Amino acid sequence: MNERKTVYLAIAFLILIIFYFLPQPAGLSYEGKMMLGILVFGAFLFISEALPLGMAGLLVMVIPPILGMFSPQEVFGFFGNEAVFFLIGAFMLAAGVQKSGLHQRIASYILKAFGKSSKIYILGILVLAASLSFIISEHAVVALLLPIIGISLLNVEKGSNMGKAGMIALTYGATAGSVGTLMGGARNPYTVAYLAENYGIHLSFLDWLAMALPVTLIMLPILWMIIINVHKPEEFIATKIEKKGKIENKEWIVIGVLILTFLILFTIRSWGIAVAVIIGAVLLFVFGILSWKDIEKSMPWGIILLYGGAMTLGKGLQLTGASQWLASSIVGIIGTNPYVILLILLVITVLMTELMSHAAAVALMLPIAAGMASVIGMSVLVVSMAVALAGGFGYALLMGTPGNIMTYSTGYFKQKDIMKTGVLADMIGIGVVFFMATVLWPLMGVV
Amino acid sequence: MRCLIPVHQELYPKNSLKRTEKLCDEIVLLYIVDKKLMDKVQSEASYILPSFALQNVEEFILNMHRQEAEKVKNSIRNVPVELRFVKGEYYESIEREILRNSPDILMTDSHLRGLINLDAPIWIDRGGEIRECTMIVTSLRKIGKIKRAIEFAKNVCDRLSASFYIYYPNTQEKNILEPLGKIVDSARGEAVVFLKEQMQRVPEDKTLLLI
Incomplete structure (x- = not known):
């Protein structure tokens, strides 16, 4: 751990100490006050990256028992949720796709189909990355497609508009796709679990899809227009991607398992969200696509451990009444206009997600947003979903998402290039989610 | 005249490269891949990605930069070029190269405060003909x-x-x-x-x- 990070860690603990000695605000218990302290402590750790996110998540989990706010059984019990097992199963399924090479075949089909002109090719990259993000986490999608897109752009000069547009489309496509299904990012199942645990709102895989997929479908053409208008791509000849032969048995098996998994997710609501993906993962194991070693390697424990911290924050703020207190205080300042509140929440969430991981931003914002919704009588589901979807953006800054950094590191674009498209994309994204929450979801009967 | 030209993805010395034919007898082309950035990529990737996805990300990115470095080298005609490909911090890498190679002049396009501290004459090129x-x-x-x-x-x-x-x-x-x-x-x-x-x-x- 370097000196800077040690200082950040010390500052984080100083925040907790300050909260400990702060006078008790009216209407808030000691536990509530300290839970707010842990919220700020967590936010500081997530932004400063003083500790890896998973470690920060663990730390957030152990502080409430140390301060005597919750028993260890209660805190670690927050972790025991189907969303955790959904995440584990989804990572295994994703590993199966990668191991079989199915993603490469999908990439070669889509890129070939969209290879008519440079502008259409950019759309192809967006569609490809978004499609894979429906079943694989967005960051993994960027890493997997980076060599494929990189090779297809080999003839393109660094600094050319085609290079900029191609690489930006890769990360934007993955980001836009990641909100569409529960598998795209850990924040999605976290939101489902948060709503179920704290408000008794149970969302199925299909419910999420119905509410969130339109955001992806609306955002993709918008992102395409932004990219090709800001970085007008020159015509180019794509380097031909190595042609794959016939579909291999292992690929058929993965396709079959995915179809079965989605069928269960779509049709058997009573099984929740985790059972189907675990069955799928077991089948991949039984058919020899994945070995136990592969499964061990495919587990990003940081994300799973972060989940524990997120649940502790969410549940802790709710149980101690801190989220209600905070929400009432904020409403007291900004008023009770639901549209204004929603817009402010979306803007803050997007700003936060530009500065920290999507999952961390949603973990911090969800308890506040849901609390505010219940204080002013808005639909908790609508507000929570809106915040969860906005928490999946992060188009403008390199640190907005690991995909942005990975594509930037290839040298095809500069920071200012992604800023140009990203600020616009973030603003339009906020507008799209706002439209969904205020117009489309109410029309769909979501309350 | 022995010219040192650092190239970085955010600081591409387009004007300096154009000027080399007139100014330089030999060139040391220092292609710098930002170590902090690569570390960030690696740490983000290793934290979030399963090992299948992780394994070749850094290698692939470095390869892309190597190819780019070769392209830059080949774009310089009529002057012998020695290509140095390093993963490091911008100023530190230049400093090390100055110590190693004692160039007569450092050529770049960007006016950065940190350049002043480097122990070599510095040419900051704005492009165009110089009469x-x-x-x-x-x-x-x-x-x-x-x-x-x-x-x-x-x-x-x-x-x-x-x-x-x-x-x-x-x-x-x-x-x-x-x-x-x-x-x-x-x-x-x-x-x-x-x-x-x-x-x-x-x-x-x-x-x-x-x-």
């Missing part, structure tokens, strides 16, 4: 150093077929400078030359030579 250049002398202290700097600047300007002038705003002891070059009343031309410690604010559009 005249002016050395601005603000004080005659360290006259020996000034004389050597003027010799060096004259050599650079000669190579660019540009006329060389000296601008010394003080009235005292002008005669000391007169044998070294033509004294003018104001800075002329597309390039200005400063001793690093005497550097003043310069117009954005002028090429700079800092000695």
Whole structure:
């Protein structure tokens, strides 16, 4: 751990100490006050990256028992949720796709189909990355497609508009796709679990899809227009991607398992969200696509451990009444206009997600947003979903998402290039989610 | 003249590269892949990605940069180029290369504060043809150093077929400078030359030579 990070860690603990000695605000218990302290402590750790996110998540989990706010059984019990097992199963399924090479075949089909002109090719990259993000986490999608897109752009000069547009489309496509299904990012199942645990709102895989997929479908053409208008791509000849032969048995098996998994997710609501993906993962194991070693390697424990911290924050703020207190205080300042509140929440969430991981931003914002919704009588589901979807953006800054950094590191674009498209994309994204929450979801009967 | 040209993905010295044929006898092309950025990629990737996805990300990115470095090298014609490909911090890498190679001049397009501390003359190229250049002398202290700097600047300007002038705003002891070059009343031309410690604010559009 370097000196800077040690200082950040010390500052984080100083925040907790300050909260400990702060006078008790009216209407808030000691536990509530300290839970707010842990919220700020967590936010500081997530932004400063003083500790890896998973470690920060663990730390957030152990502080409430140390301060005597919750028993260890209660805190670690927050972790025991189907969303955790959904995440584990989804990572295994994703590993199966990668191991079989199915993603490469999908990439070669889509890129070939969209290879008519440079502008259409950019759309192809967006569609490809978004499609894979429906079943694989967005960051993994960027890493997997980076060599494929990189090779297809080999003839393109660094600094050319085609290079900029191609690489930006890769990360934007993955980001836009990641909100569409529960598998795209850990924040999605976290939101489902948060709503179920704290408000008794149970969302199925299909419910999420119905509410969130339109955001992806609306955002993709918008992102395409932004990219090709800001970085007008020159015509180019794509380097031909190595042609794959016939579909291999292992690929058929993965396709079959995915179809079965989605069928269960779509049709058997009573099984929740985790059972189907675990069955799928077991089948991949039984058919020899994945070995136990592969499964061990495919587990990003940081994300799973972060989940524990997120649940502790969410549940802790709710149980101690801190989220209600905070929400009432904020409403007291900004008023009770639901549209204004929603817009402010979306803007803050997007700003936060530009500065920290999507999952961390949603973990911090969800308890506040849901609390505010219940204080002013808005639909908790609508507000929570809106915040969860906005928490999946992060188009403008390199640190907005690991995909942005990975594509930037290839040298095809500069920071200012992604800023140009990203600020616009973030603003339009906020507008799209706002439209969904205020117009489309109410029309769909979501309350 | 042995030129050191650092190339970085955020700082691509397009103008300097164009100038090499006139200015340089040999070139050390220092292609720097930002270590902090690569570490960030690696840490983000290793945290979030399963190992299947992780394994080749860094290698692939480095390979892309190697190919780019070769492209930059091949774009320079008629001057021998030694390519150095390093993963490191921008200034540190340049500093190390200056120690290792003792270049006569460092060529770049970007005016960065940190460059001043480097132990080599620095050419900050704004592009375009250079017909005249002016050395601005603000004080005659360290006259020996000034004389050597003027010799060096004259050599650079000669190579660019540009006329060389000296601008010394003080009235005292002008005669000391007169044998070294033509004294003018104001800075002329597309390039200005400063001793690093005497550097003043310069117009954005002028090429700079800092000695």
